[in-house]
Structures are given as structure tokens and as C-alpha cells.
Amino acid sequence: MRKPTNKTGRRRVLKGAGLAGLAGLAGCVGTGDPAQSDGGGTSESGGDSSGGSTSTTSGPAMAQSAEVWGWDVAAKSLDLIDEPYEEEHGGDITITQIGRADMKDKFKSTLLSGSGAPGAAMMESVDAASWVDTGGLRDISDWLAEAGIKDEFVSGKWGPLEKDGGTYALPWDIGPVGTFYRRDVMAEHDIDPTSVETWDQYIEEGKKLPDGQYLLNLPSNDYDGLWRMMFRQLGGQPFTSNGAVNINSDKSLQVARILKRLRDSGVANDLASWSSAWFTAFGEGTTASLTAGAWIEGTLKAELGDTAGKWGAIKPPAIESGGSRATNWGGSNVTIAKQVDDQTARRAWDYMAYTLGSKEHQLTMYEEYGIFPALESAYESDAFDQGSEFLDGQEAGRMFAEVAPEIAPYRYTVDTPEVTKAINTHFRDMMTGNKTPKEAIDAAAKQVADRTGRDLA
Amino acid sequence: MAAPTSNEPLSDPTVRDRARFFRQALSRRLPGLGESGVGYVFLLPTFLLFTLFLGFPILYTFYLSFFRFEGVSDETLLWIDLPGFEFQLTRIAELEFVGLQNYTAMFTDTLFLQASFNTLFILLVQVPLMVGLALLFAVALNASFVKFRGVFRTVLALPVSANLVAYSTVFLLLMQESGLVNYLLTSVGLPAIPWLSSSFWSRMTIVGAVTWRWTGYNMIILLAGLQNIPQQLYEAAEIDGASRIEKFRYVTVPQLRPVLLFVFVTSTIGTFKLFSEPVIINSGGAPLDSTITIVQYIYQTAFIDFRLGYASALTYVLIFVVSLLSAAQLRIGGSADA
Amino acid sequence: MREETRREAVWQFLTYAFVLLGAVVTMVPLYWIAVASTLKESEFLSSTSPRLLPGDSFLANFESLQARQNVQFVGHPGEMTQYIDLGPFYFAYDFWHLWDMGAMESSIFVAVVYTALSLLLCSMAGFAFAKYEFRFKKPIFYAILATLILPIQLLVIPLFLLMSQLGLTNNYWAIILPWAANPLGIFLMRQNMRSIPDALLESARMDGATEFQLYYKIALPTMKSSLAALAIILFLFQWNLFLFPLVILDQGKYTIPVAINQLVGAQRVYYDQIMVAAALSVIPVFLLFLFLQKQFVSGILAGAVKE
Amino acid sequence: MSGITLQTVRKEFETGDEHVVAVDDVDLEIRDGEFLVLVGPSGCGKTTTLRCIAGLEDVTDGTIAFGDDDVTDLRARERDVAMVFQNYALYPHMNVRENIGMGLKLSSSMTSAEIDAKVQDVAELLGIEDLLGQKPKELSGGQQQRVALGRAIVRDPAAFLMDEPLSNLDAKLRAQMRTELQTLQHDLDVTTVYVTHDQTEAMAMGDRIAIMNGGELQQVGTAEEVYRSPVNEFVADFIGSPSINTFDATVEGATLHGPGGFEYTLSDPSPVEGRDRVRVGIRPEDMTLVDDGVAIDTTVLEPMGNENFLYATMGDQELTLRVVPSARPSPGDTVEFAFDEDALYLFDANSGAALKTKTDAGAPLVEEPEEPEVAE
Numbered sequence A: 001m002r003k004p005t006n007k008t009g010r011r012r013v014l015k016g017a018g019l020a021g022l023a024g025l026a027g028c029v030g031t032g033d034p035a036q037s038d039g040g041g042t043s044e045s046g047g048d049s050s051g052g053s054t055s056t057t058s059g060p061a062m063a064q065s066a067e068v069w070g071w072d073v074a075a076k077s078l079d080l081i082d083e084p085y086e087e088e089h090g091g092d093i094t095i096t097q098i099g100r101a102d103m104k105d106k107f108k109s110t111l112l113s114g115s116g117a118p119g120a121a122m123m124e125s126v127d128a129a130s131w132v133d134t135g136g137l138r139d140i141s142d143w144l145a146e147a148g149i150k151d152e153f154v155s156g157k158w159g160p161l162e163k164d165g166g167t168y169a170l171p172w173d174i175g176p177v178g179t180f181y182r183r184d185v186m187a188e189h190d191i192d193p194t195s196v197e198t199w200d201q202y203i204e205e206g207k208k209l210p211d212g213q214y215l216l217n218l219p220s221n222d223y224d225g226l227w228r229m230m231f232r233q234l235g236g237q238p239f240t241s242n243g244a245v246n247i248n249s250d251k252s253l254q255v256a257r258i259l260k261r262l263r264d265s266g267v268a269n270d271l272a273s274w275s276s277a278w279f280t281a282f283g284e285g286t287t288a289s290l291t292a293g294a295w296i297e298g299t300l301k302a303e304l305g306d307t308a309g310k311w312g313a314i315k316p317p318a319i320e321s322g323g324s325r326a327t328n329w330g331g332s333n334v335t336i337a338k339q340v341d342d343q344t345a346r347r348a349w350d351y352m353a354y355t356l357g358s359k360e361h362q363l364t365m366y367e368e369y370g371i372f373p374a375l376e377s378a379y380e381s382d383a384f385d386q387g388s389e390f391l392d393g394q395e396a397g398r399m400f401a402e403v404a405p406e407i408a409p410y411r412y413t414v415d416t417p418e419v420t421k422a423i424n425t426h427f428r429d430m431m432t433g434n435k436t437p438k439e440a441i442d443a444a445a446k447q448v449a450d451r452t453g454r455d456l457a
Numbered sequence B: 001m002a003a004p005t006s007n008e009p010l011s012d013p014t015v016r017d018r019a020r021f022f023r024q025a026l027s028r029r030l031p032g033l034g035e036s037g038v039g040y041v042f043l044l045p046t047f048l049l050f051t052l053f054l055g056f057p058i059l060y061t062f063y064l065s066f067f068r069f070e071g072v073s074d075e076t077l078l079w080i081d082l083p084g085f086e087f088q089l090t091r092i093a094e095l096e097f098v099g100l101q102n103y104t105a106m107f108t109d110t111l112f113l114q115a116s117f118n119t120l121f122i123l124l125v126q127v128p129l130m131v132g133l134a135l136l137f138a139v140a141l142n143a144s145f146v147k148f149r150g151v152f153r154t155v156l157a158l159p160v161s162a163n164l165v166a167y168s169t170v171f172l173l174l175m176q177e178s179g180l181v182n183y184l185l186t187s188v189g190l191p192a193i194p195w196l197s198s199s200f201w202s203r204m205t206i207v208g209a210v211t212w213r214w215t216g217y218n219m220i221i222l223l224a225g226l227q228n229i230p231q232q233l234y235e236a237a238e239i240d241g242a243s244r245i246e247k248f249r250y251v252t253v254p255q256l257r258p259v260l261l262f263v264f265v266t267s268t269i270g271t272f273k274l275f276s277e278p279v280i281i282n283s284g285g286a287p288l289d290s291t292i293t294i295v296q297y298i299y300q301t302a303f304i305d306f307r308l309g310y311a312s313a314l315t316y317v318l319i320f321v322v323s324l325l326s327a328a329q330l331r332i333g334g335s336a337d338a
Numbered sequence C: 001m002r003e004e005t006r007r008e009a010v011w012q013f014l015t016y017a018f019v020l021l022g023a024v025v026t027m028v029p030l031y032w033i034a035v036a037s038t039l040k041e042s043e044f045l046s047s048t049s050p051r052l053l054p055g056d057s058f059l060a061n062f063e064s065l066q067a068r069q070n071v072q073f074v075g076h077p078g079e080m081t082q083y084i085d086l087g088p089f090y091f092a093y094d095f096w097h098l099w100d101m102g103a104m105e106s107s108i109f110v111a112v113v114y115t116a117l118s119l120l121l122c123s124m125a126g127f128a129f130a131k132y133e134f135r136f137k138k139p140i141f142y143a144i145l146a147t148l149i150l151p152i153q154l155l156v157i158p159l160f161l162l163m164s165q166l167g168l169t170n171n172y173w174a175i176i177l178p179w180a181a182n183p184l185g186i187f188l189m190r191q192n193m194r195s196i197p198d199a200l201l202e203s204a205r206m207d208g209a210t211e212f213q214l215y216y217k218i219a220l221p222t223m224k225s226s227l228a229a230l231a232i233i234l235f236l237f238q239w240n241l242f243l244f245p246l247v248i249l250d251q252g253k254y255t256i257p258v259a260i261n262q263l264v265g266a267q268r269v270y271y272d273q274i275m276v277a278a279a280l281s282v283i284p285v286f287l288l289f290l291f292l293q294k295q296f297v298s299g300i301l302a303g304a305v306k307e
Numbered sequence D: 001m002s003g004i005t006l007q008t009v010r011k012e013f014e015t016g017d018e019h020v021v022a023v024d025d026v027d028l029e030i031r032d033g034e035f036l037v038l039v040g041p042s043g044c045g046k047t048t049t050l051r052c053i054a055g056l057e058d059v060t061d062g063t064i065a066f067g068d069d070d071v072t073d074l075r076a077r078e079r080d081v082a083m084v085f086q087n088y089a090l091y092p093h094m095n096v097r098e099n100i101g102m103g104l105k106l107s108s109s110m111t112s113a114e115i116d117a118k119v120q121d122v123a124e125l126l127g128i129e130d131l132l133g134q135k136p137k138e139l140s141g142g143q144q145q146r147v148a149l150g151r152a153i154v155r156d157p158a159a160f161l162m163d164e165p166l167s168n169l170d171a172k173l174r175a176q177m178r179t180e181l182q183t184l185q186h187d188l189d190v191t192t193v194y195v196t197h198d199q200t201e202a203m204a205m206g207d208r209i210a211i212m213n214g215g216e217l218q219q220v221g222t223a224e225e226v227y228r229s230p231v232n233e234f235v236a237d238f239i240g241s242p243s244i245n246t247f248d249a250t251v252e253g254a255t256l257h258g259p260g261g262f263e264y265t266l267s268d269p270s271p272v273e274g275r276d277r278v279r280v281g282i283r284p285e286d287m288t289l290v291d292d293g294v295a296i297d298t299t300v301l302e303p304m305g306n307e308n309f310l311y312a313t314m315g316d317q318e319l320t321l322r323v324v325p326s327a328r329p330s331p332g333d334t335v336e337f338a339f340d341e342d343a344l345y346l347f348d349a350n351s352g353a354a355l356k357t358k359t360d361a362g363a364p365l366v367e368e369p370e371e372p373e374v375a376e
Helices: A017-023 A072-089 A100-113 A125-133 A141-147 A183-188 A199-206 A223-233 A250-264 A276-284 A296-303 A342-356 A359-369 A376-380 A396-406 A416-431 A437-452 B015-029 B035-064 B101-108 B110-142 B149-161 B164-174 B180-187 B199-227 B231-239 B244-272 B276-282 B294-303 B308-335 C002-036 C041-045 C058-066 C103-131 C137-149 C152-165 C183-193 C198-206 C211-222 C224-240 C243-248 C256-261 C271-299 D046-054 D096-107 D112-126 D141-153 D171-188 D199-205 D223-228 D233-238
Strands: A065-070 A092-097 A120-124 A169-182 A289-293 A311-314 A328-335 B067-072 B076-082 B085-090 B093-097 C083-086 C089-092 D004-015 D018-030 D035-039 D061-066 D081-084 D159-163 D191-196 D208-213 D216-221 D245-252 D255-257 D263-265 D277-282 D288-290 D294-303 D308-314 D317-323 D334-338 D345-348 D354-356
Touching: A065 A072, A065 A100, A065 A342, A072 A092, A072 A342, A072 A359, A100 A120, A100 A125, A100 B294, A100 C152, A100 C243, A100 C256, A120 A125, A120 A342, A125 A328, A125 A416, A141 A342, A169 A183, A169 A296, A169 A342, A169 A396, A183 A311, A199 A250, A223 A250, A223 A328, A223 A416, A250 A416, A250 A437, A276 A296, A289 A296, A289 A328, A296 A311, A311 A396, A342 A359, A359 A376, A376 A396, A416 A437, B015 D096, B035 B067, B035 B308, B035 C103, B035 C137, B035 C152, B035 C211, B067 B101, B067 B308, B101 B308, B110 B149, B110 B199, B110 B244, B110 B294, B110 C002, B149 B199, B149 C002, B149 C271, B164 B180, B164 B199, B164 B276, B164 C002, B164 C256, B164 C271, B199 B244, B199 B276, B199 C002, B199 C271, B231 B244, B244 B308, B244 C137, B276 B294, B294 B308, B294 C152, B308 C137, B308 C152, C002 C041, C002 C271, C041 C271, C058 C271, C103 C137, C103 C183, C103 C211, C103 C224, C103 C256, C103 C271, C137 C183, C152 C243, C183 C224, C198 C211, C198 D046, C198 D081, C198 D096, C211 C224, C224 C271, C243 C256, C256 C271, D004 D046, D018 D046, D018 D061, D018 D216, D035 D046, D035 D171, D035 D199, D046 D081, D046 D159, D046 D191, D081 D141, D096 D112, D096 D141, D112 D141, D141 D159, D141 D171, D171 D199, D191 D199, D199 D223, D208 D223, D208 D233, D216 D223, D216 D233, D233 D245, D233 D277, D233 D345, D245 D317, D288 D317
Parallel strands: A065 A092, A065 A120, D035 D191, D035 D208, D081 D159, D159 D191
Antiparallel strands: A120 A328, A169 A289, A169 A311, A169 A328, B067 B093, B076 B085, C083 C089, D004 D018, D004 D061, D208 D216, D245 D255, D245 D277, D255 D263, D277 D345, D288 D334, D294 D308, D294 D334, D308 D317, D345 D354
């Protein structure tokens, strides 16, 4: 039941004092695009175009200022490029650092209520599909085409950012996965990770560790993370191209079996991810390795500084012999809300393109905070050839740069959170032996299908 | 007549007097309101704030509960076109009318049922536990022989001053596998408890946290109620040969019934509204969904799944259920000893 | 008689033991917050032997909290940007710039304003419900009471929408006004005000008081302890608001819960800073509570739960 | 100062589904400076009438005038009356000085200094000048009573309205305050309407007494008038302590036949002419014990010292007699009593309207210049 649009002339806005506020909920009717009305802007969206714009591209005039939201290290990274940008392009970019969960809540509130959004905001690839689906993000495909930088990014990154021919965010970083291990612990127990090719081999090697020491951590609150990483490594897709649920595919079953084997073999610890116990175990070497996105190096360095030099990294083991060893974990983008007025959006885009679309700036952020660029052209830089002190001089950067372009695309959708829940719930049953791997993935797939109204593949 | 009869002023009016005279003159000129008029005037500010800030969200939520949210939009949302009254609200969301589907869907929504179960579980354990403890503390502190009653009262009520987010985080730390609580348990020879990682114990952790925080507060309310019980009733019971327990059973509890009821109803409502505690404590690695509460689930439905319509319907069901429950509590509690 | 005294002694001992145990259990988390705030993170998180005695890292922790970029927990002297100098008359009129408010000051400021405003509104509404007859009194009262059930987390989106239309985003009024007419407050005031004798009000009417004077000259002063009790409840309510302030307030205006939540990073939780913040945030409410405790006990239900 | 006139004042209440007529078309004229007592059983409408005069209740119908001024539509604070409440209604948060001065502060155009002086005067008048700094809860009942009075006096109102002001005092203090109030009212000479349910108090204090029942005004008159010449059985029964003895009697010519073989032949049968039945009333104090009167059976004897109350039955009719202290029949004893026909009351058996009241030579009836105001 669609309500008629505002074209129907007989309906007018009642200009009563009390109702005026309500009537103006998303801009006055008749003035057209709400983004240009008072309702849509932010405090920053002054619409003031008098700023010394030195933009090289055409289009609407740029607002003087724009605000960009990000969290933690990411926000700090963006801040690095703030000054060079302002020197070169003028304008006034404010980077606002907000806690990750908080930023998401805030940004989503602005999306859903159609007002209050900043010029641009960070968006994780995992969230991208559902955020795009709200219709609250701005299609930047024209600007992207104009800038001609689309092909410079790793292709696997674009999937969740696109919908119906529109593009809604600019990729920033990716998380090519590596297996980080404690060199000293492995050496002590005669394990050579560099010789490991598959997970099965890795498990066998892990059995050499004594009781109380684990090869890796398999946290019961984060099965989906490992599952997704491995599934993607196999080229698996959670949904088929026509939207059917596909998490009970053979590839998914393969992954489930490996996870089950990891648990049953006794080589896996079970500590909640990111808990202090989790960190401590890596610090003490009771958990000897960690498979995660390249960005974990920066975190480990910050948290466990006194273990510097004791770490090494390999490409993640393959699921099967000769299989791919490239996959991804994590990664962000920068997006602009639709409600942001054109001038401010233009300013925000200008900054985004300047920061994320340039090798130089991406490398600055990589070197300072380990943000691994999604900008493929950056990989040529010898910054990736520098040995990492934390990894005992290993040139892991090059390894990841090799992995990055090989990462298979992955179909994130609005129902990704459902997949997460289903996998965690049923894999827990699988781990306790209540379900076989096959039963677990079937149950998970059925749950997702039931709750999203999708078909099973 | 002894009062001064002279009309001459004894003194010059002071500034305050002048102000008073001005107020009097003003109030004399104002038209009188009927009794009902006065009532409305006193209610006016409340009424305005309610209509503006809660009326709109409540109605909007109700409206949304019959739709499926399809995305953000800027088309017309709602229009009223009566003779002499035209009003149009611009659509902020792309909505598809689904009738009562949102309301029927929840019966087969396993996660909703899980959340309801969790909330009820917490409710059934936490409210009686907390009210029971609060009552025992109140009775103990009402006993005349207890010294330093003020100190005990303050100490017991102190947790209420802890900030919600802060204390939830602190509980998260205390209850960790290797946290202080397990340290204390193991150091006296008891087994460590998986406070955060088992479904049962993670719910109990939430129960514990909420109980810790609110027992003292409720104790104070009950204590105030106890102090209103006439001492003669206890003396009469004493003469009738009632034991301590009997006095508690036949004097304290019936006399305290209205206060207990108040505490029960407000605690029940409070438990239904649990949000921050489970969100924060759940992040400690509890099995997924094992501590999710109804409000938390509705929040996720709206904010993570963007199913605004469904979330709105859930909200209304929650409100309906809590209203029923409160009314039932009031009826049960009130009728037994009217 | 002998038997009686012995039983009495046992009873007294049990009562003391129970209360003492309760007090100790209650104090453990609070004590631990206080102790942890003076320790290094590694000291209080150590799994082998948690430290239970205060250390000397409080200032270091506090400094690291204050040094955070995205959170200003406690404010500092600001710059007075605007003032008028007329010889002996020296006016600063950009008052809030005397002190840059951190989360502590913001929370206190907001909670105080909210409490004052809400006390006014609740007592007025409670007075109307308790002492006047008017049409639709019962339906209105129950409608207000019903909103007690409403979890405000679920109104975030429409409220946000409304606030941005009213131009109140990033404005403290946005977290004060929506619940200034607090349903629990109205209920308590109504119940308490029913205990004011009608004769007292009529007497004042005979004395020439206007209806509004009845309210503020008679009803309010006789309700002092109830107002004090309600003040605590209202203050706590505002003090703990989390989700809506998070969404509606921007950095620099954060209240304590929002600020503390900022210390939970994407990858790391800054427990040492959280402990300092938690310890500090207890203080204002603790003082308020200590200050008003007597009135709280006597005022919470002077007539609150009759009927 | 002025008199107060009530014309067909009517007050109806809606309480839930119930419709109550609390005051039923009362006409009443209170003279300037008069002490009028409104008396009646609880629920008779006396307090409502007082509250209508005060302006605390809106009348449903009728008018109220102070002197020549119609005040029906004026609010309480505009009527220039002062009221003393049963529970005194002292402001608990103010001290005595503030309590007394409150009315002046709210509605007079006196300066603070004038108010203080006046409060001081009134306090001295009432002998409570030492209490001015104290809060009500620090005062005894009698002191609170005085403060409440002071609060009324200080305003020089056109009328004092008092709602059972003495009922919260103990018996001794009540008697003392009764006299004091009368003296004070006499000295101040302010029209006073005083509500009580205690007929003794009414008789003792009122210049005139207005008796109400069921919302209707029964009779207005001096204590003696209402005692000696009640307009109906209700007034006769209400006034006097112990209450009048009344019983049914059948009429045969001039002879009355009552319960338990009661028989009396009227020397003047005119009041019962043409009637079959009648209600007979004899006041306890008019019955004397004799040897050849009506026989009754003693049930209880209450010695009061100066007199004895004798409770007895005449057939199934219970009677009360006030007898000399020397008469001491034991329970179960049969005694006999007699009375004067002059002291006999006769009432209509159906309507209760008086047919005959006391005709003996008591104190002379006060001849009033105006017609007595008697409502049906």
C-alpha cells in the first residue's frame, strides 16, 4: 500500500505552529530533494561554498567543512591525512573518533531517521550490504567514474558496496589473512609452520605441544569468524547469485569438518576473543598462533610489546592440499549518507578520494598504523618489502600484498548477521557432539532460510 | 477588639511588600478557573512534554508496526485530509503495509521466544531473590538491637550510585574465568564457575549484577514501609504469644503488602527493561542468545537487522505483556487483603 | 527465662552475621573498583593473584584517561572568551567557557537540571492528580503511568528524528525534556500529595491564597522529604541514561556512561581507564545519596503506596 | 461586619453513580454579630452548608449574601471570611507567627511590619505570645487550637466560620475553650457560624441554634426555643441529654394508650382531636418517681452523683428517667412514674410535626421582632 507522493496538489502542508515541526519531518513538501532542505543537513553542512576549493573535478560547489566519523586506530589514520588534505585542497575536515559499536549505533540512527549524519563515515564490509539496503547511503558511482580510480582497488572488495548499479562506498582497507605464530614456542616443540601447507598438517604438528599449551584459539563466541574466513578461502558463497542460502554447501561442510577436527584434536584453546585472557595466552605462549587479518599485527604490537621479535607469519593453511591460501578477515570502507547535502557530500568525497585513492596516503596509514590498503596499486611500493621488527625481520607485508589480489569475492548481504548467529548457534552444538557437521550446517542453513524468507540452495 | 484599628500604616512598605502587593493585584485581575481548569493548568507542562516527546514516538512506533521497512525514503508518509484540516507528513521510510504480519510472525520467531525465555528466567529468579533479600535486610535493620544501622543502610544502598555502564563492565571483569570472584571461590576450595561462558551461569551473572545493584535501594523502600507499621500491632501479637516468625508472617507481611507490591511491580518492570547489563555482560563470551533479553532483541532487530516494523510490533507486544503482568500483580497483591 | 535470653542472643548474632555478610558482599565490587583504579591493568587483571590492596597508579591511570583524544572525562579551566569590563562591574557572559566541561561535569549538569525541572513538573502534575477533580483525570493518569513500562531504548529512532527536526541534536535539552515529566515521579508525587489534608489547602484558600500559591507555598514545603527522595530517583535515572545520549550527543558533550563506553575499543578495552572513570563517577551520586539519605527513607513513601 | 443570608441554597454532589443532595434548599438568616450554631447528626449537611458559606463549595442553586453583597460567585479568598478547621489545618512548615500572619500576607495590603504588629496583638489576646517561634507539631492540642483561632481573628473577617473546632480536645479543655470562645466572640462581635454535632455544645454556645437533618434545615432558634418548642420529633429527640423518651400511643377521645399499659388522659385534648395515633414524648427530667403512676421495670441505674439516670422498660419500650439521687431502685424492681401534662410533647404519628410542646411556665420565651425562620 503505497501512499501517493507529494505530487498530489490538493494536499498542502498545514502551516500551523504546532504541526509545522511535524510536517517538516524530512524537508518541506514541494521543495523536492530533501537533502537540500533544512531537514537533511548536519551541523557541519553549512552549504557555504565560499571556501577556497581547489577541486580539480567539476560538479556542485563544495562545502567548506565536513565531518568524518571513524573508530580507534582507523580514525587516527584518517587524521594523518587531514592536514595534508587541508593544505592542498583547502576546506576543513574534522575527524571524529567514536568507539566502534557506538559509532555504528550513532550512524545507523542518523540513517534511519534521515538526519544528523556526518559528511562521511567508516563502514565495515560486513555491515555494508545491510546499510546499503536501507537506501540511506549516497550513490557515488558518478564521482567514482569521474575520478577513475575504481580499477585500482582489489576487485573482491566492491561486491557488498554495490547495489543495482550504484556504488555506495569507497574501499579503504582489507584484511588479508595470515597465521601469526610464536616462533619461540614452535621452535621449542619442533614445529615448523613454514612447512605447513594444509590445516590437517597443521593440526598434526600442533599435537606436539604439551598439555596446557595450545596451537591456536577457537573461541566459542566467534566460530563464524573462522568459518567465514575458511569458507571464503575455498571460494564459497553464503548466498547464491539469486539469493538462495548456500551455507550448507559442500565447501561449508569441508570447513565445518576442519573446525570440528580442530576442536576434537585438543589443539585449540577456548578463550573469548579480545578478552584479556585471550591476549594473555598469546603473551605467555600458551596459545601459540593466531590466524587473523593482517591488521592484527598492529594490535599485537600494541598489546604485547614485550613479545616483539618472537613472532612470525605464514599464509593461512589451505583447506585441502593445493588449495588457495588467500582469504580475508575484516576491512572497512568510507561511505556518505544520502541525506548529506550535495556540497558537504562533495567535500567529503573530495577528502575520501584524496585519502583512500592515493598510494601515498594509503601507505602513510599502512606504515603508521598497519591499515592494509585495498588500493592494489599501492602494493608495488617497497614499503611492503620492509622487514617487520615485531616479526623478527620477516617481510610479511610482501606476503600479504601477494595474497590480497587473490582473495575471492564474498557476497555479504543484509542477512549476514543471520548467518553469523546461525553458524555460531549450530556449530556450538556440533562442537559438543550434539550435531554432526552435516547436521549443523543444514540446521544453520534452514534457520537462515526460515528467518529471512530465502530459499535453500 | 485588640488588633490595631488605625488605618494609618505603621511603617513604609518595603520592596518585598511592594512586590507582594503587585502580585496580589495581578492575581485579583486574573480570571478564576473552575476546579477542573486548575487541574488542567497544573498538568499543562507535563501534557505538552508528553505529547511532543513521547506521543509522537509512541504513535509512530505503532504505525510502523503494521509495515515492513524497506529503506529510507522521502516520499509522503501520512496525510490527513478532513474538511478544514489538512496535514501531511513526509515519509522518511519506504514502507510496505503488511497488516498484522509483524504481530503473527513473532510466534514462530525462535530467537524472540529465546529472548522471552531469558527475560522470564531472569525475572523469575531475580525479582524474588532481590525482593526477598531486600526484605530480610530491611527487617534486620529495623530491629532495635542492631547498632550502626545508618552505616549498614548506607553501605547496602551504595551500589545504586554505581554507574550502569561502569558497573556492568566491572562485573564483566570480576566474573571472568580467571577473575576475582573465581579467585575467591577457588582460594576457599570451591570450584571455579564459568560465570560468563555457560548459558545458565551467564544469566545468573546478570541476575547477580542486577540484584547487587538494586537490593539496597529496594531495602530502603521496604524499611520506610516497616517504620510505618504501628508498634502496637507487634505488642498485640506479643501478648497473643506470637513467635518472631509468626509476627513476621502475620503482622509484618500483611502490613507491608502495599509497599511490597510497589517494589515487586517496579522491579518487574525494571527487569523487563533490562538492556545495558546483558549487552555488556554478554560481550564476555556467553553462548550466543543465552542472555539476550527482549529489549536487547528488539534493539537488534531494529538497529542491526533494520526490521523496524517488526521491532515496533515487538515493542507493542512487550508493553502489552508488561501492562498485563503489572495489573495482575496489583490485582493478586491487592485483593487478598483488601 | 534463661532459655529465652540464649535464644535472643543467637538471634541477634544471626542477624548481625547476615547484615555484615550482606554489607561485605555489597562492598566487594565497589572496593575492587576503588582498588583497581589505583593499580596497573596488568596488576588487577592478573589471573594468578589479583591484588587486593591499593597501589600507586591512580594518577597515572587518571592521566592516561585524560590524555585520550576522543574522551574528555573531567574538564579543565577554559578560556573566558567574552567579558564586559565596566570598571568595578566585570561581567563574564560566556559562562560555560570558564570551565570546559568533561563528561563528569556534563553528567552532573544535565542530571541537576533534569532533576530540578522534573521535580517541578512531577510535583505539579502530582498535585493536580491528588487534589483536583477534572474530566478524564483517571484515563490521563493511567496513560501517563503506562509509559513507565516503555523501554526508552526502543524509542531512539523516532526520538532522534524528532530532535533533529527541533534542532536539538547535540543539545542537552534533548536528553532532558523527553522524560522531564517522569511517570514514576508523577505517580509518587500524586500518592504522597494525597496525604496533604484538604483542610490545609482550604485553610490557605480562606487565607486568600491563589491555587498556584497553594501549590508552592503549602504543598511543596510539606513535601520536602518526598521531593528529596524523588530527587535521588530522578538523578539516578538521568545519570544512567546511555543509548539515547550516545546517539544524540556528539563528542565533547558526552555524559559519563557514553564516555565510559568510548573506552571500550574495537579491539581493546582500556580497563585501567574504565576503573578510574568508574571510581570517579561513583562520587557525585554517593555524595548526593549520603546527603539526602534520611529524607529518602522517610520521604520515599510518606503515602506512596496507599491504595 | 454584616449578617449572612442564605436563600434556597442547594448543594448536590455526583460521586460516581450516586447523586447526593447534601444541602436541600436551605433558607437561613444569620444576624450581624450573632453566634449561630449549626448542629445535626453526621451527614446532615451542616458542614457542607458551612463550606458553601465559606466559598469552598460552589452552590448548585440559591444565593448567599454577606450583608447586601451577593457573594455566591465569589471565591473563598474574596469573601472576607475566616475559618477554623476541626484539625486546625495549621501549616506544618511554618511557625506560629507565620501561620497567623499568612492570611494577611496573602491578601491584605498591610506592610510586613504592620502584619508583625498585628500578629503580636492577636497572640497576646490569646495568650500565646511565647509560642510565636514554634512549629505546630511542637504545640499541644489546646495551643494549636489557639493558633488556629488567632489565624482567624487576625484578619478581622466579616465572619468566623468554625467547623467542629473543639472536637479534638479532651473534655476538660473543651469546656474551657467553649467559654473562652464565647467570650472572645462576644468581645470581637463578629458574626460566627459554628458547626458541631454535639447538641450540648450547641446549646451552651449558640445565640441561636440551627438544627439540620438530611440536608434540610429543621428549626432555628435559641437554645430554649428548640428545647421547649421543637418543631418536630427529630428536633425534640436531638436536643436534650439524655434524649427525650418517645413512643407510639393510640388515641381514644382524650385518652392516650401506650406500651406496657401506659394510659394517660389529657386535660386539654385539643392537640389530638380527630387522630387515632400519636407520638408521645416525655423528657427524662420531667418524669418523677411516684407511688401511683405508670409502672415500669428497672433495668439499670446510673448514679451520677447529683442525680441518677434510671433505665427502665415499659412493656417493650425503653425509657430513661432523671431522678433524684436518693431514689435507688435495684435492677428488676418495678417503679412507677408520673409527669406534668405541661411537660408533655405530642407529635404527629406520620410526619413527626409537633402537636403540643411544653406549656409550663419556664423562662419566658424570647420575643423576636422578626418572624422565626423555619424551613420545612
